[in-house]
Amino acid sequence: MKTTKNILLAALMLICSITTYSQKKNIVFLFADDAGYHDFGFQGSKTFKTPNLDKLAKDGMVFKQAYTTAAVCGPSRAGLLTGRYQQRFGIEENNVPGYMSHSSKLMGDEMGMPLDEKTIADYLKPLGYTSQILGKWHLGNADKYHPLHRGFDEFYGFRGGARSFWPLTQAQAADRPENRLEIGYEKYQEADKYLSDAIADEACNFIERNKNKPFFTYVSFNAVHTPLQATKEDLAKVKGLTGKRKVLAAMTIALDRACGQILDKLKELGLEENTLVVFSNDNGGPDGSKTCNYPLSGCKSNNLEGGIRVPFIMKLPNVIKPGSTYNKPVSMLDMLPTFVNVAGGNASKIKNIDGVDLIPFVTKKNKAEPHKMLFWKKENRGIIRMGDxxxxxxxxxxxxxxxxxxxxxxxxxxxxxxxxxxxxxxxxLWKWECELERPLWMLKRVYEENAMKRMDDKRTPILD
Structure with missing residues (x-):
């Protein structure tokens, strides 16, 4: 009798486990901007305080070799959202007006992600998901590229690549209209508080409104990208640092607080157990902001490890073991198929994507490496990672x-x-490059020269 009860109990537990994974998961993707690889407590920093993200790391899995698809913001976001190497559709460089070569095919606000490319939100919509993007878009300023035309249902953010953390003046908004804070489509209203906190408020509001149905929120912070701006209260919390490092540490406090507010909202609403939470960053920390990429050489804009390897946490209760690590190379390309499968879809049926679903690998159901090879390309620079x-x-x-x-x-x-x-x-590498499109826009050649110089200047890891 006892044996029979044990068998029934084991069967029930197995059924519960299967149900837990098969149920549509909410998806919260917390995405930082230009953060240093080392500038988080869970990454080893003693000077940057990130208690909320440190707790997320303890509750989930930390990836030791997570890579973006580019060493700069815009292209890395294009690869992330499509699950495809962005060079396949002609994006290699940031779409920054005024810096482009006149030989570029697209210029100005027309520099955007091609309209025939589908995003994560496009794939989640038929699965019953409501999708939101907050903060930075940076994939085209023209109306046709707007997030609400790319599968997202809600947008609270700005179309450009960087802006003030404080409300824009009328003059600033007129000078750079892509940096205006937009609610939905063509409704502009500046926040009445520090932008990282305003983004957290909007994320929590979205989660509250969609608590009874599956949702995806892409929380695309502009922190800790320049301009270096922090509140007086956060600056007062930073001890032992001066100058830019102090401001950056204060901005990181605000970023961590915003992430903590969102995580607390999930717990408050009883959604924590049924939500996949991912935290990462768009590229390596830049040299100009005094970020710390230790122990990696290099920085933003070059393809040494410090330019393309990023912090990465994934938490999925009852599926991913808390306090664990994953040591094999993964890519931001993997977000799309992972999210689609967690949402109850079948990413294997999506044609021409380069990412893989990470869940079988991190749960050890698949003991192979997620990627036999990973590639990067910008201008004449080409990089391949193959095994070690x-x-x-x-x-x-x-x-x-x-x-x-x-x-x-x-x-x-x-x-x-x-x-x-x-x-x-x-x-x-050459075989892969033969599959790619010609770039839709390119920087003036002098900026490529500058990128090479920054790489040479940052060859040796420096610990703050």
Missing amino acids: WKMLRFPDRPAELYNIEKDQEENNNLAYKHPEKVKVMFKH
Whole structure:
């Protein structure tokens, strides 16, 4: 009798487990902007205080080798939202008016993500999801590229790539209309508080209104991107730092507080157990903001690890083990298929995406690596990650080869010791590049030269 009861109990637990995973999950994607790899408590920082994100890390899984698809904001967001290498549809560089080469196919507000590319929100809509984007868009200023035309149901944010954390003046709004704070479509109203806090309020309001049906909120913070602006209250909480690092630490306090407010709202409404929460960042920390990418070399705009490897947390109760880590390379390309499958869809039926559903890998149902190869490209620079090896091709010097597993700092160039491996990786990189479209817009050549110089200046990891 006891044995029979045990069998029935085990069967019931299995059924509950299957039901828990098969039920449509809410999806909350917390996305920072230009943050340093090391500038979080869960990443090892002793000077930047992030208690809410540290708790999220303890409740979920921390990924040690998570990569964006680009070392700058706009292209990385295009890859993230489509699950496709953004170079496949002609996006390699940020769409920043005034910096573009006159040979570009698209210029000004027309620089945007092609309209035939589908987003995460497009795929979630037929699955019954209501989708919201907050904060930074940066995928086209023209009306035709607007988030509400790209699958999202709600938008509270700005179309451009960076703006003040305080309300814009009329003069500022007139000078850069893409930076106006927009509610829905063409309704502009500046927030009455610091922008990171306003974004958190809107996220919580959305969650409250949609608590009884599946939802996706893409919380695209502009923190901690420039301009470096913080509240007096947050600045007063920072001890032991001065200058830009102090302001950045205060901005990070606000970012962490906003994330904590959203996580608390999920708990308050009893949604925590049925919600996938992801936190990450769009690219490596830039040198100009005094971010810290330790122990990685490089920074934003170059393809050393410090430019493309980012903090990454994933929490899914009853599926992902709390307090765990994942050490194999993953990509922001993986968000779309992961979100679609968690929403009850079937990402394997989506054609021409480059990402994979991460859940089977992190739950060890699939013990292979999620990606045999990962690629990056910008101008004449091309990068391939294959297993533990990473090769970088440059326009002004011989290729470099690193064993990232043994040398994540990229200090020991092994290209001369392994010429055959370089040759094989060159061929894989070239084959991939032959699948890509020509860039729709390109920076003036001088900015590529500047990016190479920043890479050389940031070759050695620096700990704050």
